Amino acid sequence: EVQLLESGGNLAQPGGSLRLSCTASGFTFSDYAMTWVRRAPGKGLEWVSVISWDASVTYYADSVKGRVTISRDNSENTLFLQMTSLRHEDTAIYYCAKILRANTWYEGFDYWGQGTQVTVSS
Amino acid sequence: DIQMTQSPSSLSASVGDGVTMTCRASQDIARNVHWYQVRPGKGPKLLIHAASILEGDVPSRFSGSGSATDFTLTIDNLQPEDFATYFCQESYSKRYTFGRGTTLEIK
Numbered sequence: 001e002v003q004l005l006e007s008g009g010n011l012a013q014p015g016g017s018l019r020l021s022c023t024a025s026g027f028t029f030s031d032y033a034m035t036w037v038r039r040a041p042g043k044g045l046e047w048v049s050v051i052s053w054d055a056s057v058t059y060y061a062d063s064v065k066g067r068v069t070i071s072r073d074n075s076e077n078t079l080f081l082q083m084t085s086l087r088h089e090d091t092a093i094y095y096c097a098k099i100l101r102a103n104t105w106y107e108g109f110d111y112w113g114q115g116t117q118v119t120v121s122s
Numbered sequence: 123d124i125q126m127t128q129s130p131s132s133l134s135a136s137v138g139d140g141v142t143m144t145c146r147a148s149q150d151i152a153r154n155v156h157w158y159q160v161r162p163g164k165g166p167k168l169l170i171h172a173a174s175i176l177e178g179d180v181p182s183r184f185s186g187s188g189s190a191t192d193f194t195l196t197i198d199n200l201q202p203e204d205f206a207t208y209f210c211q212e213s214y215s216k217r218y219t220f221g222r223g224t225t226l227e228i229k
Binding site for chain 1: 158165171177213221
């Protein structure tokens, strides 16, 4: 059974940093691109970042580019999101998700975690 | 960037009704559209990928259609568990843009 478990969400001050983690199980992690998506209070889903199966390529939404770094450890089946220079508008539930097919970018996200809450407030 | 215009933003219906929601892409994206259901307190659930392919555990009352710029999600014979928020998403670009969502409420 595929499982994704996020952690690391917390209350942070504006300008602060957080590191989110997503531990995966139930599939061959190193074969799949992985992604982060967030949902701010009262808003819709917003894609944040994606990383290739071998960690060689990454893409970011304009709203987080330069402040966020996605990475992965295929030996530990773990995905990360390092967030810096946090802003109020980064307040959201952050979900990690798996791309549906192996070794491709151009698909939906078939498994999602339950999310981890990031709150940016002074 | 590709824009995904989803409508309506909300929909009111009764158990047993059928509903349709639409998503329009700002450019031709072939069939690279996916539909998700989000229930309160839960992570999103993929219902349909590639415009019309139903995920294995999704009831057949859900269906998707469309190509190029116009896509629809139809739910027949609404059940109580279907009242949730639905999002379309494109994967033609590596920006994975979501529509703004359609909230399906019980009438």
